[in-house]
Amino acid sequence: MPQYDFAVIGSGPGGYVAGIKAAQLGLKVAVVxxxxxxxxTCLNIGCIPSKALLHTSEMFEQAxxxxxxxGIKVGALKLDLTAMMGHKDSVVEANTSxxxxxxxxxxxxxxxxxxxxxxxxxxxxxxxxGSSQTIDAxxxxxxxxxxxxxxxxxxxxxxxxxxxxxxxxxxxxxxxLIVVGAGVxxxxxxxxxxxxGSEVTVVEFLDRILPGMDxxxxxxxxxxMQKQGIAFRLGSKVAxxxxxxxxxxxSVEPAAGGAAETLEADVVLVAIxxxxxxxxxxxxxxxxxxxxxxxxxxxxxxxxxxxxxxAVGDAIRGPMLAHKAEDEGVAIAxxxxxxxxxxxxxxxxxxVYTSPEIASVGRTEEELKADGVGYRAGKFPFSANGRARxxxxxxxxxxxxxxxxxxxxxxxxxxxxxxxxxxAEIAVLMEFQGAAxxxxxxxxxHPTLSEAVREAAFAAWTKPIHL
Amino acid sequence: xATEIRVPTLGESVTEATVGQWLKKVGDxxxxxxxxxxxxxxxxxxxxxxxxxxxxxxxxxKDGSTVGIGALLGSINADASAAKAAPQAVKxxxxxxxxxxPASAPTPAATMQPAxxxxxxxxxxxxxxxxxxxxxxxxxxxxxxxxxxxxxxAAIIAPAPAPSAPVTxxxxxxADDAAREERVRMSRLRQTIARRLKDAQNTAAMLTTxxxxxxxxxxxxxxxxxxxFEKKHGVKLGFMGFFVKACIQALKEIPAVNAxxxxxxxxxxxxxxVGIAVGTEKGLVVPVVRDADHLSLAEIEKSIASLGxxxxxxxxxxxxxxxxxxxxxxxxxxxxxxSTPILNAPQSGILGMHKIQxxxxxxxxxxxxxxxxxxxxxxxxxxxDGREAVTFLVRVKEGLEDPQRMVLDL
Numbered sequence: 066m067p068q069y070d071f072a073v074i075g076s077g078p079g080g081y082v083a084g085i086k087a088a089q090l091g092l093k094v095a096v097v098x099x100x101x102x103x104x105x106t107c108l109n110i111g112c113i114p115s116k117a118l119l120h121t122s123e124m125f126e127q128a129x130x131x132x133x134x135x136g137i138k139v140g141a142l143k144l145d146l147t148a149m150m151g152h153k154d155s156v157v158e159a160n161t162s163x164x165x166x167x168x169x170x171x172x173x174x175x176x177x178x179x180x181x182x183x184x185x186x187x188x189x190x191x192x193x194x195g196s197s198q199t200i201d202a203x204x205x206x207x208x209x210x211x212x213x214x215x216x217x218x219x220x221x222x223x224x225x226x227x228x229x230x231x232x233x234x235x236x237x238x239x240x241x242l243i244v245v246g247a248g249v250x251x252x253x254x255x256x257x258x259x260x261x262g263s264e265v266t267v268v269e270f271l272d273r274i275l276p277g278m279d280x281x282x283x284x285x286x287x288x289x290m291q292k293q294g295i296a297f298r299l300g301s302k303v304a305x306x307x308x309x310x311x312x313x314x315x316s317v318e319p320a321a322g323g324a325a326e327t328l329e330a331d332v333v334l335v336a337i338x339x340x341x342x343x344x345x346x347x348x349x350x351x352x353x354x355x356x357x358x359x360x361x362x363x364x365x366x367x368x369x370x371x372x373x374x375x376a377v378g379d380a381i382r383g384p385m386l387a388h389k390a391e392d393e394g395v396a397i398a399x400x401x402x403x404x405x406x407x408x409x410x411x412x413x414x415x416x417v418y419t420s421p422e423i424a425s426v427g428r429t430e431e432e433l434k435a436d437g438v439g440y441r442a443g444k445f446p447f448s449a450n451g452r453a454r455x456x457x458x459x460x461x462x463x464x465x466x467x468x469x470x471x472x473x474x475x476x477x478x479x480x481x482x483x484x485x486x487x488x489a490e491i492a493v494l495m496e497f498q499g500a501a502x503x504x505x506x507x508x509x510x511h512p513t514l515s516e517a518v519r520e521a522a523f524a525a526w527t528k529p530i531h532l
Numbered sequence: 533x534a535t536e537i538r539v540p541t542l543g544e545s546v547t548e549a550t551v552g553q554w555l556k557k558v559g560d561x562x563x564x565x566x567x568x569x570x571x572x573x574x575x576x577x578x579x580x581x582x583x584x585x586x587x588x589x590x591x592x593x594k595d596g597s598t599v600g601i602g603a604l605l606g607s608i609n610a611d612a613s614a615a616k617a618a619p620q621a622v623k624x625x626x627x628x629x630x631x632x633x634p635a636s637a638p639t640p641a642a643t644m645q646p647a648x649x650x651x652x653x654x655x656x657x658x659x660x661x662x663x664x665x666x667x668x669x670x671x672x673x674x675x676x677x678x679x680x681x682x683x684x685x686a687a688i689i690a691p692a693p694a695p696s697a698p699v700t701x702x703x704x705x706x707a708d709d710a711a712r713e714e715r716v717r718m719s720r721l722r723q724t725i726a727r728r729l730k731d732a733q734n735t736a737a738m739l740t741t742x743x744x745x746x747x748x749x750x751x752x753x754x755x756x757x758x759x760x761f762e763k764k765h766g767v768k769l770g771f772m773g774f775f776v777k778a779c780i781q782a783l784k785e786i787p788a789v790n791a792x793x794x795x796x797x798x799x800x801x802x803x804x805x806v807g808i809a810v811g812t813e814k815g816l817v818v819p820v821v822r823d824a825d826h827l828s829l830a831e832i833e834k835s836i837a838s839l840g841x842x843x844x845x846x847x848x849x850x851x852x853x854x855x856x857x858x859x860x861x862x863x864x865x866x867x868x869x870x871s872t873p874i875l876n877a878p879q880s881g882i883l884g885m886h887k888i889q890x891x892x893x894x895x896x897x898x899x900x901x902x903x904x905x906x907x908x909x910x911x912x913x914x915x916x917d918g919r920e921a922v923t924f925l926v927r928v929k930e931g932l933e934d935p936q937r938m939v940l941d942l
Contacts, residue, residue: 473681497674497675497678498673498678499653500655500681
């Protein structure tokens with residue numbers, strides 16, 4: 066039986082990063098992956114393909130709606146969806162083969178098949194044709210990620226009733242798209258198809274979109290998306306989807322219960338969340354415990370209740386974000402290699418890749434209020450930022466929350482151009498326990514969008530200069 | 533490949549230094565261990581040697597700037613042939629626990645680093661600068677001990693430490709006089725001496741008791757055995773050996789003078805490390821002769837001679853000036869007849885020697901010309917009472933006027 070120091074089940078961001086880091090630290094590493102390509106959900110049917118489509122669809126949107134005001138006449142704008150999907154596919158291919166290359170470079174052995182833990186220290190790899198082999202591993206890391214949460218009464222077929230997976234490869238632009246769930250994934254994919262020509266309606270159970278995000282930001286996002294033409298049905302739930310006819314009949318009722326109404330759609334996207342995926346791992350047989358949400362239960366060192374078996378990423382507690390999984394991947398490799406691996410969960414940025422982009426790090430105003438923490442909020446609109454104006458981007462703002470007593474920055478929230486990039490500066494400041502005044506006193510290039518971040522810091526600390 | 537030149541650890545509780553003088557400039561070729569720059573600290577001036585052979589590539593800390601431990605002073609482009617990845621250990625040991633990384637590694641992240649190294653945040657710097665408080669003096673609670681804005685705010689609210697009595701603003705000189713004035717910044721050493729002197733005065737209940745000693749017997753001894761002594765021991769037979777011996781004899785009888793107050797405790801030292809004050813160009817320094825009671829007269833003389841020379845050459849190490857239990861200072865070499873020395877805190881006694889002057893004295897009812905020296909003992913009256921101080925000085929006098937007593941342990 067092949068012997069390894071470190072065996073990872075799953076090659077998504079959590080798994081492949083853990084494997085590479087462990088190899089760099091001198092361990093003998095095996096990675097088990099059941100899909101034909103590496104990279105897990107993120108690279109194949111998640112982060113990467115969605116960002117590719119978000120970018121290209123946004124370009125299409127700008128060409129059709131913004132270029133004219135810039136003095137660019139486009140004429141009859143046409144969409145070649147096949148080519149757009151082709152671009153997405155080539156990006157995915159580049160990334161997944163990139164991971165394959167990194168595995169080779171780091172002398173990591175990759176095993177194709179479904180990984181399961183046959184006994185502590187043993188991983189069984191079952192190939193598609195049923196054949197299997199077993200490998201020995203001193204440390205096993207479960208990195209099997211997550212799957213779309215199913216919706217009662219709605220049957221997924223990935224052609225007309227889809228999860229994000231199907232929504233990333235629709236063969237044609239649906240005339241009417243109903244998105245169930247106003248979270249990150251639903252809004253991102255809803256935006257893609259709206260730009261490409263769909264009439265999009267988002268049905269959300271809660272009375273707000275983007276649960277967990279700063280209220281202020283969520284409200285502004287909803288306003289802007291409505292202006293773009295996305296319709297919202299908040300406080301509503303989807304009871305069933307009737308697939309019998311040529312169009313889908315979606316039964317929508319108030320969340321609290323009441324009279325239902327029927328909406329018609331060509332495609333329904335179910336995006337109500339994701340849940341840990343641990344199918345076929347053999348957890349029960351080995352006695353690995355799960356938590357109340359079905360995730361693999363781990364301690365603060367990612368150790369399960371069985372010695373030598375660890376878990377990271379979407380399969381365990383914490384925000385279901387690729388970068389969180391990556392950080393955990395690095396940490397678990399370090400821990401197994403005998404070093405001190407640690408993840409700071411307080412400063413993990415979250416990004417929504419709609420347009421305008423949304424990003425946040427740290428606490429929201431609601432969280433601070435709930436904890437009774439005194440804070441000052443400094444807000445600065447992009448409409449007052451020179452660079453944003455030059456780009457024709459007038460929507461959105463930067464908001465920085467600073468402790469009322471010490472001025473220490475507790476959270477940052479951005480809605481606007483390149484929010485996902487701009488949030489990094491605030492994360493760095495928070496890591497170094499910086500104050501809003503500190504950020505305001507650091508020279509920022511002009512004219513840049515980052516000046517809006519600086520002005521928000523000025524506003525939190527004292528007064529903005531440019532407002 | 534550039535090797536960094538960094539400020540070494542300078543001794544316990546020493547957190548920063550002033551760049552005194554660069555001995556080399558950019559472009560100079562240097563050998564490994566060749567002195568590059570002088571650093572002045574509270575206690576001593578030392579030289580930082582080149583971590584490797586090569587050419588001085590850059591100078592980051594200019595003359596007169598303040599640098600913290602580990603700060604970047606400059607860099608050397610090592611010869612490809614002579615280059616080693618890790619910089620060689622600096623003379624004064626820079627003990628870092630982590631594995632030695634090549635010089636290009638980021639600043640050592642040991643959480644024990646004082647705030648002065650990793651500095652203060654921009655807001656903190658401004659806040660502290662407005663109150664003239666050094667970031668190194670503030671306890672930093674930020675990452676790796678950095679001084680955050682909150683730390684700075686707290687520091688300016690809290691009562692300022694140590695010698696912060698409201699600084700009396702000097703009335704401006706008349707225009708006519710002002711043009712003839714020359715303003716020179718006090719060196720770090722001088723600032724420290726000034727501060728410590730005031731601390732001593734402000735802390736101890738300090739006063740001075742006097743006596744006089746007939747140095748005749750000692751001088752006779754010297755005259756008689758000078759050559760033999762020098763031949764056998766290779767060092768001149770001076771006065772200091774006798775004084776140190778006499779003092780130790782007295783300290784053994786009056787332990788309070790060899791003790792120190794620590795909070796509400798009196799710490800009686802059962803060892804005798806005698807500091808000998810040496811005047812240098814840069815100011816007064818006090819190297820310590822450790823366990824002087826275990827040394828012979830010759831060994832004491834040798835030790836003092838060597839320490840004195842190294843003090844004047846600016847080569848004393850921090851450890852050589854720490855741990856003293858009693859100090860002897862000699863104003864007589866400059867001509868002083870009588871003086872009231874200031875205690876070398878936290879010690880409780882200091883002996884002042886003075887000029888030997890021939891005076892008419894009454895000896896057995898007759899007037900004789902005797903070589904006399906006034907002795908002064910400044911002491912901390914909090915733990916040394918009058919009787920003890922006077923008795924101490926009397927014993928010193930007796931030991932010097934009759935050296936045979938020391939042989940007989942009297």
